[in-house]
Amino acid sequence: MRRVNAFMVREREIRVFPGARGRVATSLSSVAGHVSFLLLGYSYMTSDLLTLRALAVGGLSAAVVFQYFRDVPLWLPIRWNALFVAINVFWVAKLYYDEYNAEHWCTTEERSLYDRHFSHMALNSFRTLLKHGKWRDIERGFEFTKEGKMNENVHVLIDGSAEVYVGGKSVNSIDAGSFIGEMSLMRSIAGSNAKKQSKRPRAASATVVAAERCRVFSWDDGELRQLIQQNEQIKSGVQAAFGVGLAEKLLTTRVMSTKVFAQEPQRVSHALA
Known part of the structure; x- marks a missing residue:
């Protein structure tokens, strides 16, 4: 039987707001899930393609972490998200190369x-x-x-x-x-x-x-x-x-x-x- 990583799933108290009631109990795996949605949500608000792709890589990667560290890993979304991460990594590299290459052909006026x-x-x-x-x-x-x-x-x-x-x-x-x-x-x-x-x-x-x-x-x-x-x-x-x-x-x-x-x-x- 698969042994879940205790470090990732152990609940910890995290202070979210000041005061006695500002603490919540959560695990690093759950934090990764929240980070995933936050990054993907922010990606919908940017029009810059490089930023959007980079946020997608971060959000999907965090989603994979959340989906893996469970009693039974969710292999279906893990595999799909891994594919999407690879696609977006390719586009991040391409857009970054285009940006870098633009310094050689693009004049100040252009x-x-x-x-x-x-x-x-x-x-x-x-x-x-x-x-x-x-x-x-x-x-x-x-x-x-x-x-x-x-x-x-x-x-x-x-x-x-x-x-x-x-x-x-x-x-x-x-x-x-x-x-x-x-x-x-x-x-x-x-x-x-x-x-x-x-x-x-x-x-x-x-x-x-x-x-x-x-x-x-x-x-x-x-x-x-x-x-x-x-x-x-x-x-x-x-x-x-x-x-x-x-x-x-x-x-x-x-x-x-x-x-x-x-x-x-x-x-x-x-x-x-």
């Missing part, structure tokens, strides 16, 4: 773009995304989008600012860190007919003009559209970045005149695109 908008996606996917775009220096007065015209590019405004015009009226300004032209792409790939629509860019709902000399990273709309259609990881990463960018636009948008909004609410709301 790294800043990654940290600002795409840190939730794997670095190798971000590298692929970079290969399909280019850095550009834009002069004052350049039109990023033209109201009513098909959008040709999607931009990230790295440095500088831009003005948004609807019907020839200035309704908003865009600061560094914002996307330009992303809403046309998002609208065209949304819905049940995404595969059919993804090849057709939509007309811009506003004119966006560089208010000063700008530094941007740009993708060709059609090329980015095709990349998103072919690569699910990049699709989810780009959509998440665009979603955060849209939320920031909604929070920081500066309508130039409340009178303009009162007179033309529909036009001003479209300016967020």
Whole structure:
């Protein structure tokens, strides 16, 4: 008959809260069970892939300890959790290697773009995304989008600012860190007919003009559209970045005149695109 490890299963008093009633009787095996759930629970709250995988390794390993040190070990979950630990160890090593390797190919400017908008996606996917775009220096007065015209590019405004015009009226300004032209792409790939629509860019709902000399990273709309259609990881990463960018636009948008909004609410709301 199997002999249970006395050190792991022996109950001990542990102080949890101050005072006489702040002690609980538990074993190291039970503590491992609680730690397992705490780590796995925390992993659900992080968006960093490396952190998530590392927490999964710790949580699953603690679960194996809890499941093993019993009168009868729970071999079914032990075996499955051991497999999951191995899978996550592989991903921790891979993500760490990608992070380390990024120091050799990723410039300071590229790294800043990654940290600002795409840190939730794997670095190798971000590298692929970079290969399909280019850095550009834009002069004052350049039109990023033209109201009513098909959008040709999607931009990230790295440095500088831009003005948004609807019907020839200035309704908003865009600061560094914002996307330009992303809403046309998002609208065209949304819905049940995404595969059919993804090849057709939509007309811009506003004119966006560089208010000063700008530094941007740009993708060709059609090329980015095709990349998103072919690569699910990049699709989810780009959509998440665009979603955060849209939320920031909604929070920081500066309508130039409340009178303009009162007179033309529909036009001003479209300016967020």
